[in-house]
Amino acid sequence: xxxxxxxxxxxxxxxxxxxxxxxxxxxxxxxxxxxxxxxxxxxxxxxxxxxxxxxxxxxxxxxxxxxxxxxxxxxxxxxxxxxxxxxxxxxxxxxxxxxxxxxxxxxxxxxxxxxxxxxxxxxxxxxxxxxxxxxxxxxxxxxxxxxxxxxxxxxxxxxxxxxxxxxxxxxxxxxxxxxxxxxxxxxxxxxxxxxxxxxxxxxxxxxxxxxxxxxxxxxxxxxxxxxxxxxxxxxxxxxxxxxxxxxxxxxxxxxxxxxxxxxxxxxxxxxxxxxxxx
Amino acid sequence: xxxxxxxxxxxxxxxxxxxxxxxxxxxxxxxxxxxxxxxxxxxxxxxxxxxxxxxxxxxxxxxxxxxxxxxxxxxxxxxxxxxxxxxxxxxxxxxxxxxxxxxxxxxxxxxxxxxxxxxxxxxxxxxxxxxxxxxxxxxxxxxxxxxxxxxxxxxxxxxxxxxxxxxxxxxxxxxxxxxxxxxxxxxxxxxxxxxxxxxxxxxxxxxxxxxxxxxxxxxxxxxxxxxxxxxxxxxxxxxxxxxxxxxxxxxxxxxxxxxxxxxxxxxxxxxxxxxxxxxxxxxxxxxxxxxxxxxxxxxxxxxxxxxxxxxxxxxxxxxxxxxxxxxxxxxxxxxxxxxxxxxxxxxxxxxxxxxxxxxxxxxxxxxxxxxxxxxxxxxxxxxxxxxxxxxxxxxxxxxxxxxxxxxxxxxxxxxxxxxxxxxxxxxxxxxxxxxxxxxxxxxxxxxxxxxxxxxxxxxxxxxxxxxxxxxxxxxxxxxxxxxxxxxxxxxxxxxxxxxxxxxxxxxxxxxxxxxx
Numbered sequence: 001x002x003x004x005x006x007x008x009x010x011x012x013x014x015x016x017x018x019x020x021x022x023x024x025x026x027x028x029x030x031x032x033x034x035x036x037x038x039x040x041x042x043x044x045x046x047x048x049x050x051x052x053x054x055x056x057x058x059x060x061x062x063x064x065x066x067x068x069x070x071x072x073x074x075x076x077x078x079x080x081x082x083x084x085x086x087x088x089x090x091x092x093x094x095x096x097x098x099x100x101x102x103x104x105x106x107x108x109x110x111x112x113x114x115x116x117x118x119x120x121x122x123x124x125x126x127x128x129x130x131x132x133x134x135x136x137x138x139x140x141x142x143x144x145x146x147x148x149x150x151x152x153x154x155x156x157x158x159x160x161x162x163x164x165x166x167x168x169x170x171x172x173x174x175x176x177x178x179x180x181x182x183x184x185x186x187x188x189x190x191x192x193x194x195x196x197x198x199x200x201x202x203x204x205x206x207x208x209x210x211x212x213x214x215x216x217x218x219x220x221x222x223x224x225x226x227x228x229x230x231x232x233x234x235x236x237x238x239x240x241x242x243x244x245x246x247x248x249x250x251x252x253x254x255x256x257x258x259x260x261x262x263x264x265x266x267x268x269x270x271x272x273x274x275x276x277x278x
Numbered sequence: 279x280x281x282x283x284x285x286x287x288x289x290x291x292x293x294x295x296x297x298x299x300x301x302x303x304x305x306x307x308x309x310x311x312x313x314x315x316x317x318x319x320x321x322x323x324x325x326x327x328x329x330x331x332x333x334x335x336x337x338x339x340x341x342x343x344x345x346x347x348x349x350x351x352x353x354x355x356x357x358x359x360x361x362x363x364x365x366x367x368x369x370x371x372x373x374x375x376x377x378x379x380x381x382x383x384x385x386x387x388x389x390x391x392x393x394x395x396x397x398x399x400x401x402x403x404x405x406x407x408x409x410x411x412x413x414x415x416x417x418x419x420x421x422x423x424x425x426x427x428x429x430x431x432x433x434x435x436x437x438x439x440x441x442x443x444x445x446x447x448x449x450x451x452x453x454x455x456x457x458x459x460x461x462x463x464x465x466x467x468x469x470x471x472x473x474x475x476x477x478x479x480x481x482x483x484x485x486x487x488x489x490x491x492x493x494x495x496x497x498x499x500x501x502x503x504x505x506x507x508x509x510x511x512x513x514x515x516x517x518x519x520x521x522x523x524x525x526x527x528x529x530x531x532x533x534x535x536x537x538x539x540x541x542x543x544x545x546x547x548x549x550x551x552x553x554x555x556x557x558x559x560x561x562x563x564x565x566x567x568x569x570x571x572x573x574x575x576x577x578x579x580x581x582x583x584x585x586x587x588x589x590x591x592x593x594x595x596x597x598x599x600x601x602x603x604x605x606x607x608x609x610x611x612x613x614x615x616x617x618x619x620x621x622x623x624x625x626x627x628x629x630x631x632x633x634x635x636x637x638x639x640x641x642x643x644x645x646x647x648x649x650x651x652x653x654x655x656x657x658x659x660x661x662x663x664x665x666x667x668x669x670x671x672x673x674x675x676x677x678x679x680x681x682x683x684x685x686x687x688x689x690x691x692x693x694x695x696x697x698x699x700x701x702x703x704x705x706x707x708x709x710x711x712x713x714x715x716x717x718x719x720x721x722x723x724x725x726x727x728x729x730x731x732x733x734x735x736x737x738x739x740x741x742x743x744x745x746x747x748x749x750x751x752x753x754x755x756x757x758x759x760x761x762x763x764x765x766x767x768x769x770x771x772x773x774x775x776x777x778x779x780x781x782x783x784x785x786x787x788x789x790x791x792x793x794x
Contacts, residue, residue, distance in 0.1 A: 074433045097435030109426035113448055125444060126436035174434070 023178055023210040024050040024073055029083030031068050031236075042068050043236040045083055048229065053208045057225035059215055060271065065236025066214045070182050073212065074103055087178055095178075099127040102176030102209070106183040108167035110155040116142060117151040120169045127174065134173070141169040144203060161192045168196075172203065179204075179211040186216060197223050198252055205249055218264050218271070223250060230270045240270045314661045316496040321503065324496035331485065332504060338480035339469050340508060342397050346404025347465035347512070351458060353405070354412035361413075362420040362446065363438070366552055373556035374563070379410040380733040380778035382740050383468055384752065385771040387475020388759045392578050393571050400472030400481065407468030408461040415457025419450030452523045455516050460649070462512025467651035470505060474744065475759065482508075486653065490660065490745060498657035506654040513649045577764050584772055587765040597766060600754060601773060608739055608750035609777070611667060615674020616735035620728055622675065623682035631690050631716055632708050641687060648680035652738055660746055670742040670750070677738035682727040689723025690716050725789035732781040736774065 030045035043065035050056050058066040071077040072085050075092030079085060087095040095101060102123075110119045120138050121131045131138075142151055145165040155163055164184060171179060181200075185193045197220055204211055204224075215221050221228045225244055232239045244263065246254060254260050298318055305317030316324075325332060361368035368375075383403060390399035423445055431441045473483025482505045489497050561581045568580045575583060588598055630637030655676050663669040693716050701711045743752030751774055758766040 071429075074429075076429055076432055093435075096433055099434065101433060103430065103433040105426055105429070107426050109424060109430055111427065111445065111448075122430075122444070123434045126431055126434040126440050180433075 021052040022049050023052045023054075023088055024048075024212070025084075025086040025089075026069070026073070027084045027086070029069075029072055029079035029085050031065065031072065031077060032080050041235040045080075046236075046238050048238065050210060050212060052210055054227060055204060055211045055213070055225045057213045057215055057221035057228045058231060059218065059221045059228055059267070060231030060236075060239075061233050063236070064231040064233040066231050067182055068236065070180050070212060070214050073178075074101065074180055097127075099123070099129070099174040100177045102171035102174060102179040104167045104171040104181050104184045106186040108155070108163040110163060110166060110170075112155050115152045115154060116147060116158070116166050119155065119166055120173050123170060123174050129174075137173060137175070141172055144172075145169045145199065161188055161196070164188060164196070165199075168200070168203070172207075172209075175207075176209060179209045181211065181213045183214055183216060185220065193217070193220065194252065194255065200224060201248075201250060218267050219255065219260075222246075222260060222263050222267065223254060228267060230267065232271075232273060239273065242267060242270065313495060316499055320496045321499045324494070325500040325504070328497060328500065332500075334480050335482050335485040336504065336508070338397070338478075339466065339473070339482045339505070342400045342472070342481065343404045343465040343469040343508075343512070346401040346469060347408050347462060349401070350405035350408025350465065351412045351461060354409050354457070354461075355416055355454070357409075358413050358416035358420055361417050363442075366548070368417075369549070369552040370555040370559060372553075373558075373560050375410060375413070376779055376782060377560050377775055378406055379414075380782045381406075381775045382733065382737040382778060383407055383471045384474065384737060384740050384744060385755055385767075385774050387472045388755060388767050389475075389771055390472065391476045392573055392764070393567070397478070399476040400469045400478065400483075403472035403475075404465040404468035407464040407471075411464060412454075412457040412461040415460070416450055416454045419453025419457075420446045422453070423449060455519050455523065459513050459516035462516060463509035463649040463651055466505065466509040466512060467653065470651060470653050471741070483653070486656065487745070490656075495657075495661055498661065502654040502657040506650045509651045509654070510646065510649060579765060579768055584765065584768045588769055593765075597769065600766070601751075601769065604749075604751040604754040604770075605773070605777075608736070608743065608752070611670045611750070612674055612736045612739040615671050615739060616678055616728070616732055618671070619675040619678025619731065619735065620682050620724070623679050623686050623727070624724060627683055627686035627690050627720075628712055628717065630687060631712055637687060640683070644680045644683045644687075648684055650680075652677045652734075652741060656741070656745055659742065665746040665748070667747065667749075669746050670739045673742040674735040674738040677734045678731045681734070682731050685727040685730065686720060686723055689720035689726075693719045721792065722789070725785060725792065729782055729785040729789065732785055733778045736778055736781070740774065 026046060026048040028045040028047055029043070030041070031043040032039045032041050042063075046069070058069060060066050068077055072079055073087060073092060075096050085092055088100070092101075111122065114122065117138055120141055121134065124131050124134055139151070142148060145168055147162060147165055147169070150158065150162065155166070158166070164187070168184060171181070185196050188196065201224055213221070213224060222244055228242045228244060229238055230240045230242065231237065242263075246260070301315060302317045302319060304311035305315050305320065306312070311317075357371075361371070383406070386406065387399060387403055390402050394402060420442075423441065427445055428441060431445065436444075469481065470483040470486070473481040474487065478484055482501060486498075486501050486505075489501055565580045565582075568575070568578045571578065579587070586594075588594055588601070626636065626640065630640065652673070655673065659669050659673050659676070663672050697715045697719070698711050701715055706714070739750065740752035740755075743750040744756045745752075747753070751770060755767060755770045758764075758770065
């Protein structure tokens with residue numbers, strides 16, 4: 001999200017230029033849903049670039065189209081005519097077949113009849129990779145999210161936070177180059193959420209995976225992201241892009257620093273819009 | 279200290295003992311008791327004396343229903359898989375599916391006899407009865423994929439094949455077994471109803487037919503109880519696997535987002551074409567069966583000839599008059615039984631909300647009784663109500679009541695907790711909750727129940743007419759069967775299936791209108 005003039009435009013003039021390799025290019029992608037009461041515009045055509053290794057947070061009120069945007073990058077929704085989404089120069093549906101995409105939703109969406117280990121290994125099976133050969137990866141991810149000893153437990157035997165951690169481990173099992181997180185901690189309480197934020201930062205720092213996090217939480221966005229994309233609703237659009245200057249690794253003590261709060265307040269203002277109408 | 283479960287079990291045991299003691303006393307000492315509710319000891323002694331008959335008839339019915347069940351569920355599971363993969367195919371087969379669900383099974387027996395030999399008419403009827411519940415439960419299970427998991431599979435590049443392999447097939451298992459559980463008693467009912475029509479020598483249907491005129495209450499009760507026991511054993515067989523599976527299959531969290539229905543509800547040519555196909559398909563299959571089997575058109579007329587039989591020709595007026603008279607006797611009674619059964623079920627389900635003890639006592643009985651084959655109540659009905667119209671009404675009420683009660687009770691218990699809490703928070707009592715919350719919430723269930731049991735009411739009345747009262751559509755078919763009046767058998771079967779399907783569709787239509 002740098003304002004440096006680029007050598008030659010990668011795609012269209014709408015997309016802000018960046019330096020270095022770019023993982024996700026969103027070019028004039030909008031989304032209109034057809035409903036019984038006529039078309040509803042969920043997302044104005046928007047453009048955005050996510051550089052390799054970046055941690056970008058999408059934040060905004062309900063109905064601002066942030067989840068729709070994430071789903072378009074995952075290839076679960078198609079942008080309207082005239083828009084395009086490219087992930088590592090490929091069409092999302094092409095990209096995800098290569099197993100380079102990791103995804104976690106607000107709900108863990110675990111298969112209730114599979115153990116923790118089998119749930120974590122599920123993406124491997126979908127991609128047709130041998131699960132046996134990746135046994136060590138599965139085990140290390142389970143340990144990474146702090147579920148050692150629960151490998152054979154069923155989802156029904158776990159707490160909400162533990163299930164969410166299984167979903168995080170599952171999103172990393174394919175060793176993705178792009179990670180999409182759709183409010184993964186939305187259903188957790190504040191204390192657990194902060195602990196998971198610290199954990200996620202640790203995981204991200206170890207792998208430097210390009211990550212897009214959709215969230216409601218202002219503090220979560222500021223704590224985790226390099227760049228926060230603020231969105232407004234009716235129709236969904238990008239209002240502002242804010243760079244987060246804090247050095248990494250960010251410690252839990254950051255949550256109580258005045259600079260952190262100042263930036264959170266700045267974000268809150270941006271969320272409400274200049275006219276304060278939101 | 280005694281564990282609560284032990285105390286509960288002791289109470290059930292005690293209640294059961296009292297029940298049998300009272301039954302024994304009434305059945306052995308009062309004169310009406312001897313005639314209507316013979317004492318358990320007498321029923322057992324009679325059954326012991328009849329043990330050879332039980333063995334011969336019982337093994338025939340068990341064999342027929344087991345083979346029919348196996349055929350029926352195999353076809354059902356294959357059909358459910360195909361329908362899941364191709365919703366268009368399901369639309370095209372909708373006519374067949376609804377006809378199979380709504381058909382009064384007793385009219386199919388005499389038709390199957392024309393094509394099939396030996397035990398096959400009963401076996402095929404058992405398979406036909408099994409098909410719909412097993413198919414619809416399996417299809418429901420296959421379709422009910424958590425949308426979030428479908429997204430997950432798609433995000434890793436998995437298509438419908440992977441989704442089917444890893445999610446749908448395993449996820450459908452509890453529904454599959456639930457379907458089998460409901461279907462197993464229906465296989466027994468199908469076998470017995472088939473025996474009425476085929477005139478076979480062995481089987482509980484034949485046993486019941488021969489016992490009805492004998493005036494031996496203990497034997498009649500024995501037959502009813504034994505056929506119930508076989509049917510419920512089939513039900514119990516699939517109870518355990520279903521329990522096992524459901525523990526590891528129910529989603530641990532609720533779906534955060536409900537995906538909107540994909541169809542936009544509009545009319546397009548594809549849907550209209552498929553709807554046309556679905557109406558035509560049953561008649562095409564009828565025509566094909568008649569043509570390909572090379573049975574004489576006098577015995578097995580096609581759709582055209584059956585229609586002509588009612589419209590023109592020298593017997594048409596007489597046939598129409600006979601059918602109309604029969605319908606005039608049957609339909610009011612079926613409607614009366616349906617409404618009375620539904621009303622009774624609704625009131626009792628509502629009462630269970632005011633007095634939970636009623637539900638605790640009634641629900642286990644209803645859960646079991648809704649799976650009893652309706653022929654099993656014939657002995658009870660004939661002994662208590664005789665052979666006139668009251669017997670038919672009661673029969674219809676009885677087959678309507680139990681499934682309707684179970685469904686309505688579910689409706690009353692699925693009322694959101696917060697809604698009833700809201701009424702309590704403003705000082706409203708149970709009555710207020712019932713009037714403002716529970717009844718409005720359960721109206722949908724009332725229609726669902728009506729749709730499910732309306733065909734049952736017609737079947738119940740027709741069975742009573744066939745076996746007991748000697749009037750109406752059931753009787754007309756039985757007489758035509760005896761008199762080898764093939765045209766009338768086909769016409770009667772066609773009319774009763776059409777009425778049943780129309781009733782089903784009409785309730786569904788009202789349900790959709792009210793639901794909006």
